[in-house]
Amino acid sequence: MHNKTITELAQSLRAKEFSSVELTQHFLNRVKNHADLNAYITVTEELALQAAQAADARIATGNAELLTGIPMAHKDIFCTKDVKTTCGSKMLDNFIAPYNATVVEQLNAVGAVNLGKLNMDEFAMGSSNETSFYGAVKNPWNKNAVAGGSSGGSAAAVAAQLVVCATGTDTGGSIRQPAAFCGITGIKPTYGRVSRYGMIAYASSLDQGGSMARSAEDCALLLQAIAGFDAKDSTSVDAPVPDYCADLNKPLTGLKIGLPKEFFTADLNADMAATLEIAINEYKKLGAEVKEVSMPNLKYAIPAYYVIASAECSSNLSRFDGVRFGYRCENPADLNDLYTRSRGEAFGKEVKRRILMGTYALSAGYYDAYYLKAQQVRRLISDDFKNALNEVDVIFSPVTPTPAFNIGEKIANPIEMYLADIYTIAINLAGLPAMSIPAGFINGLPVGLQVIGNYFDEARLLNVAHAYQNVTDFHKQSPSL
Amino acid sequence: MNTQWEVVIGLEIQTQLATKTKIFSGAATAYGAEPNTQACVISLGMPGVLPVLNEDAVRKAVIFGMAIEAEIAPYSVFARKNYFYPDLPKGYQISQFELPIVGKGFLDIEVEGETKRIGITRAHLEEDAGKSLHENFHGSTGIDLNRAGTPLLEIVSEPDMRSAKEAVAYMRKLHELVRYLGICDGNMQEGSFRCDANVSVRPKGQEEFGTRAEIKNINSFKFVEKAINHEVERQIEVIENGGKVVQETRLYDSDKNETRSMRSKEEANDYRYFPDPDLLPVFVSDELKAELKAALPELPEAKKLRFKTDYKLNDESATILTSSRDMADFFENVVKISGCESAICANWITGELSAALNRADLEITASPISAERFAGLVARIADDTISGKIGKQVFEFLWNGSESADEIIETQGLKQITDTGAIEAIIDTILAANEKQAEQYRGGNEKMFGFFVGQVMKAMQGKGNPAEINKILKAKLA
Incomplete structure (x- = not known):
């Protein structure tokens, strides 16, 4: 059952080959059997079976959607009413939200079956899932390797088929990088396409929810359910949502692919370069044209990102003060003690590091030199992308410099960890949509191809990915667990 | 020492905008509800929640701007003012910093018959914080977030006032104006109209401003005058005793009629303002301005x-x-x-x-x-x-x-008797009963006329038409 796509599962459910309850139980069993991957923080077995029952009833009435009865799970950054939402932090280990995130509401409305909450880097700050209070997620392809982050639980759960598809969020690569490391497909939509309401904020101007699944088609189906304007999120965009499946099979003849020369340099890992070249050749065979583009300001993306993201997070995380919810230290002596110990004891190292960096960057006398400068750089990077996308339809790049590294390998060296996000970060600064699609293996570990498109051009990205998946089978391969 | 001192005052007035719901959420703003019954997930600053701007607050701010003939910013931006306080749920207050919605305007006041123009630097939108409750919590502090998120328009004046009297006149004028405009209920007991005063003194003739102190928490016209006068005396005394006024925030205690230091400039918060990424810039269209202008009372x-x-x-x-x-x-x-x-x-x-x-x-x-x-x-x-x-x-x-x-x-039978016949009859009776007094009147004692009017009125239980009574009496006593 777990090898089927969403479309296939929906057909089986309608043909009564098996019920959603049976399907859900099957996945719940897999979750239990592969608990060592540490992909889930919370498994909501009872609620899932109830939802599956309701889905079966709905399918019987003939009034079901494609996602009705399909087991999925949420990154633990999306608030779920009456179910713990931890954001991977000790700070929220006891937090039960009194409301649902819009994305959660949307998936509940179509009758998707939520199996639980997926592991992630603490407050989505990390690239390896090692900053989670609940421990690192293991890469299903090699349990010594990281699953990537911050949506590491989502990627590992999809790759290990502990769920059909999952939600994720991406602030600097948090959907695409773990998708690449785990050999699955992930899409980070245009900023503003998916509501951020109920998605615990890391860096508000960069955060964007998206979908993670084994294929572009499944990603499209999940995205269809969560995309759209939300009056509760002022930054969500009030533009019509196209049918993401309508163009999946459009031929790629004449598609113009841009390759940024700043990304395809001699520094690029040789195995990675070779793997991507094969993928690019596949696209040429499909009728696409390839041309070099230049984006000279990409080199400033990492510093600009860490100033902006840290600045926003330093403010966003101020609400975790031990006063109204979340962790509170024992026997605080006074107000200051309550603040400093609650935050000191409950936030992890990486979160503290970024709060400190951000607080510094926003301080009087430094604001112009850091925050304002970073915003100017951000504009330049956006302009680079706009110019390039005037010449080409999509831009290709690696997702990561290397395949998944080992657990413990980089956690002590934050700079090295930050540099691993070099290919994904600029896209968030520009607010563009981008995908990661499985493009091969290096030493038995999957690697991804990044496809970047124009604003609100998700349908084209999904088309570009789907066409490739029609002629390759990297996305169909599963790790032996 | 016989230096003549000049007082320089600027006021920051926070007016609570009379909207039905909060500035960034649908929670009600009514005063006096049970603690935390008007605190929705957004007022509570729950993880994941987002602000959505209340259009009515923007309209009310624009109305105010038009009334003081200020420039309405076609584009204004909400910023986060970051500081920790238990009644500030998000750890930051959403306010406007570099680009406020209302720019420079003015208000004319009258003091002792003279008209004086007071400049208004700006007016910006922001959310109110909650309240910390220190009573009945046995050494702990309670927090009521009903007020958190209530829309405020902070109106900042130029340092144009030269006496506490002028400050009060300005504050009264502004109070009258916001109520006229229907944008604020002006209820000072409920905190709908609050004032902070920036006060400094300088030797008369000196162009440069003295060091100012900001006095917080003055919530009545009476206290504004007292607090400023007290602060002026304090500053003059400090300087005349060879000291220096330090830039600081002082709290006015109306019970003791004194101000005391809250925090100095060094202790002041670095608010780390930056544009709030959760909110889009506010665009005020010419259409909206025209619509509101036409409806201006x-x-x-x-x-x-x-x-x-x-x-x-x-x-x-x-x-x-x-x-x-x-x-x-x-x-x-x-x-x-x-x-x-x-x-x-x-x-x-x-x-x-x-x-x-x-x-x-x-x-x-x-x-x-x-x-x-x-x-x-x-x-x-x-x-x-x-x-x-x-x-x-x-x-x-x-x-x-x-x-x-x-x-x-x-x-009550209070109708005035204008029937001359009825009045004549009563006057005749009275004159007959008081011949001596009538003689005195006729003899030149004019005061006696009042006596007769009083007698007649009394007899008529106050209902006689005074003009008629006068006329008839005059004729009869002639």
């Missing part, structure tokens, strides 16, 4: 001028009658309904009614006498059905009951 100045010309009122009456929109409406309704001369309407409203309202500490809107019933009274006085003196009696009945003036006059 008549402002106090214009109304006062119109009252003086149209109703031929003197300055004092016009000032009282335009002190609030409700008062002005009441007056105009009374004139319209009674069809009487504006002067008599004005006299009775500024006299009898205002006095009664003051005694009962009531606003005109809470007057037990409606404009309609009041017009009934004025009409009967104007057409001589009752005398002014009887009018006061009728007023008491109106105030304490629900009958109309006509009903009261009827049931």
Whole structure:
């Protein structure tokens, strides 16, 4: 059952080959059997079976959607009413939200079956899932390797088929990088396409929810359910949502692919370069044209990102003060003690590091030199992308410099960890949509191809990915667990 | 030391905008609810929640900007003011910093007959914080977040005021204006209109400003004057004793009538302002401006001028009658309904009614006498059905009951007697009974005339028409 796509599962459910309850139980069993991957923080077995029952009833009435009865799970950054939402932090280990995130509401409305909450880097700050209070997620392809982050639980759960598809969020690569490391497909939509309401904020101007699944088609189906304007999120965009499946099979003849020369340099890992070249050749065979583009300001993306993201997070995380919810230290002596110990004891190292960096960057006398400068750089990077996308339809790049590294390998060296996000970060600064699609293996570990498109051009990205998946089978391969 | 000191004052006034819901959420803003019953997930700053701007708050800010002839920013930005405090749920207050919605404007005030223009630097939108409750928590602090997220318009003046009196005049004028505009209920006890004052002193003639202190927590007109005067004395004393005024925030204690230091400049928070990424810039279109401009109510100045010309009122009456929109409406309704001369309407409203309202500490809107019933009274006085003196009696009945003036006059038998025959008969009786006094009058003691008027009135239980009585008495005593 777990090898089927969403479309296939929906057909089986309608043909009564098996019920959603049976399907859900099957996945719940897999979750239990592969608990060592540490992909889930919370498994909501009872609620899932109830939802599956309701889905079966709905399918019987003939009034079901494609996602009705399909087991999925949420990154633990999306608030779920009456179910713990931890954001991977000790700070929220006891937090039960009194409301649902819009994305959660949307998936509940179509009758998707939520199996639980997926592991992630603490407050989505990390690239390896090692900053989670609940421990690192293991890469299903090699349990010594990281699953990537911050949506590491989502990627590992999809790759290990502990769920059909999952939600994720991406602030600097948090959907695409773990998708690449785990050999699955992930899409980070245009900023503003998916509501951020109920998605615990890391860096508000960069955060964007998206979908993670084994294929572009499944990603499209999940995205269809969560995309759209939300009056509760002022930054969500009030533009019509196209049918993401309508163009999946459009031929790629004449598609113009841009390759940024700043990304395809001699520094690029040789195995990675070779793997991507094969993928690019596949696209040429499909009728696409390839041309070099230049984006000279990409080199400033990492510093600009860490100033902006840290600045926003330093403010966003101020609400975790031990006063109204979340962790509170024992026997605080006074107000200051309550603040400093609650935050000191409950936030992890990486979160503290970024709060400190951000607080510094926003301080009087430094604001112009850091925050304002970073915003100017951000504009330049956006302009680079706009110019390039005037010449080409999509831009290709690696997702990561290397395949998944080992657990413990980089956690002590934050700079090295930050540099691993070099290919994904600029896209968030520009607010563009981008995908990661499985493009091969290096030493038995999957690697991804990044496809970047124009604003609100998700349908084209999904088309570009789907066409490739029609002629390759990297996305169909599963790790032996 | 005989330096002459000049006082320099600028005020920051926070007006609570009278919107039904909060500035960034749908939670109600009504005052006085049980703690935290008006605190939705957004007011509580729950993880994941996002602000959505209340359009009504923007409209009210724009209305204010137009009333002070300020430039309305076509594009303004919300920023986060970051600081930790238990009643500040998100750890930051959403405010406006570099780009406020209302730019430079002005307000003309009058002090001791002189008109003075006070510059307004800016007015910006922001959310209010909650309240910390220190009583009944046995050493702990309670937090009520009902107020958190209530829309405020912070109005910042230029340092243009030169005395506490000017500051009070400015504050009163602004108070009157925001109520006129219907953007703020002006209730100072409930904190709808609050004031911080920046105060400094400098030797007369010196151009450079002295070091200022900001006095917080002055929430009545009386306290503003006292707090400023106290602070001025304190600063002069510091300087004259060879000290230096330090830039700091001081809290006014109305019980002790003193200000005391809260925090110095060094201890001041670095608020780390930056544009709030959760909110889009606010664009005010020309269409919206045109719409609001067309709907702008008549402002106090214009109304006062119109009252003086149209109703031929003197300055004092016009000032009282335009002190609030409700008062002005009441007056105009009374004139319209009674069809009487504006002067008599004005006299009775500024006299009898205002006095009664003051005694009962009531606003005109809470007057037990409606404009309609009041017009009934004025009409009967104007057409001589009752005398002014009887009018006061009728007023008491109106105030304490629900009958109309006509009903009261009827049931109480207060109708004025103008029947000359009836008056003559009574005068004859009185003259007959008081021949000696009549002789004295005729002998040149004019004071005796008053005696007879009094006697006649007494006999007529106050209902005699005074003009008729005078006329007949004069004739009979001639």
